[in-house]
Amino acid sequence: MLAVRSVLGCYALKGGVGKTSAAVNLAWLAAESGHKTLLWDLDPQAAATFLLRAKAKVKGGTAKLLRGDTNPQDVVKCTVHERLDLLPAEVLYESADLDLDAAKKSGRRVERVLRELPDYELIVLDGPPGLSLLSTNIVHATDLLLVPIVPSPLSLRTLDQVVEFVGSVDGAEPGVLAFLSMVDPRRALHREVIALVADRYLDVARAMVPASATIERMGQRRAPVVTWAAHTRAAESYRALWDEVQERLSLRRPDRNAPSPSV
Numbered sequence: 001m002l003a004v005r006s007v008l009g010c011y012a013l014k015g016g017v018g019k020t021s022a023a024v025n026l027a028w029l030a031a032e033s034g035h036k037t038l039l040w041d042l043d044p045q046a047a048a049t050f051l052l053r054a055k056a057k058v059k060g061g062t063a064k065l066l067r068g069d070t071n072p073q074d075v076v077k078c079t080v081h082e083r084l085d086l087l088p089a090e091v092l093y094e095s096a097d098l099d100l101d102a103a104k105k106s107g108r109r110v111e112r113v114l115r116e117l118p119d120y121e122l123i124v125l126d127g128p129p130g131l132s133l134l135s136t137n138i139v140h141a142t143d144l145l146l147v148p149i150v151p152s153p154l155s156l157r158t159l160d161q162v163v164e165f166v167g168s169v170d171g172a173e174p175g176v177l178a179f180l181s182m183v184d185p186r187r188a189l190h191r192e193v194i195a196l197v198a199d200r201y202l203d204v205a206r207a208m209v210p211a212s213a214t215i216e217r218m219g220q221r222r223a224p225v226v227t228w229a230a231h232t233r234a235a236e237s238y239r240a241l242w243d244e245v246q247e248r249l250s251l252r253r254p255d256r257n258a259p260s261p262s263v
Contacts, residue, residue: 006249007114009125009142009174011135013158018148018181020047021215021225023126025238026146026245028224031084033242035121035251038076038085042096042110042134046089048126052079053222056091063099066109072116081227085120097133107169110137122251131165139166142174144248148181148209151193159201177248179205179241207240 010023020043027039041048046056054077060070077086100106114123127138139145147162149155159178166176178201184190197204209215212234214225221228226235 005118005121005123006144006251007123007125007142008245008249009127009138009145010148011125011127011138011145011162012129012148013131013161015045015129017150017155018209018215019129020045020051020126021218022146022148022179022181022209022238022241023124024048024051024218025224025226025235026242027084027122027124028081028226029239029242030122030124030246030251031081032226033246033251034083036083036119037122037124038087038117038120039124039126040087041089041126042138043089043126043128044091044096045128046091049086049088049091051218051222051224052081052084052086054079054086054088056089058088058090062090062096065113066096066099067102068109068112072113076117087117096128100133100137106133107136108140110134111141114141122249131161135165136169136172139169139172139174144175144177144245146245147176147178149178149197150182151180151184151187151190151197153193156193156197156200175203175248177203177205177245180208182211183208184211205241205244207237207244209237209241210234 010019012019027037030037039048049056058065059075064070065072075087077088079086100109125138128134149159163176210233214229214232214234218225226238229235
């Protein structure tokens with residue numbers, strides 16, 4: 001068993017805010033840094049699974065996995081990226097809350113699955129949007145919850161709701177780190193919200209992910225931006241965000257001499 005073990009949860013109340021793009025790029029950067037990494041795709045849209053070129057299918061079904069009837073090591077998939085594995089989503093699996101509610105210790109089933117995956121230094125959870133029992137599981141399981149917010153007044157409200165939700169989960173004490181996503185500094189409203197965030201919140205990453213056609217093309221490339229557009233502003237923003245996440249999780253600094261994951 002490896003000495004270091006951290007869990008990063010990528011979570012948002014609504015979709016389309018850059019959650020999965022961040023999860024996939026950060027997982028790849030963790031692997032590039034030398035960390036043995038697993039990305040568990042818990043979003044029924046299965047976007048992370050698609051981007052990492054895997055089939056959106058779990059042998060035996062996700063319900064059995066969450067109930068403890070399937071050995072999670074049997075459903076983990078290798079990716080083309082060295083040191084990065086994937087526990088794929090089951091596409092359109094939307095009955096997770098019902099299955100969890102029927103299980104013992106329903107708020108800690110994800111945590112239990114992770115205990116049976118001992119050989120990773122970092123596990124990244126790409127959670128579904130919204131408030132749910134599965135969200136409660138993710139909060140229990142994570143050391144750090146990473147929350148994307150787009151620069152709008154409504155997004156600040158959702159960040160308040162996420163912080164309130166995390167505080168309502170008994171026995172869970174993950175850190176919460178928000179980051180600004182889909183940022184366009186040419187827009188006055190975005191500049192205003194960025195200034196407001198800096199004044200109002202302490203735990204907001206310095207790194208900001210831009211609104212970028214490069215990020216949108218991830219769906220065509222089916223690969224993290226940091227692999228095929230390494231010198232773009234988008235890739236640089238993910239690297240900066242990874243440095244902050246790595247520091248928060250107290251993981252060792254990147255080994256710049258380690259072989260890069262292949263594409």
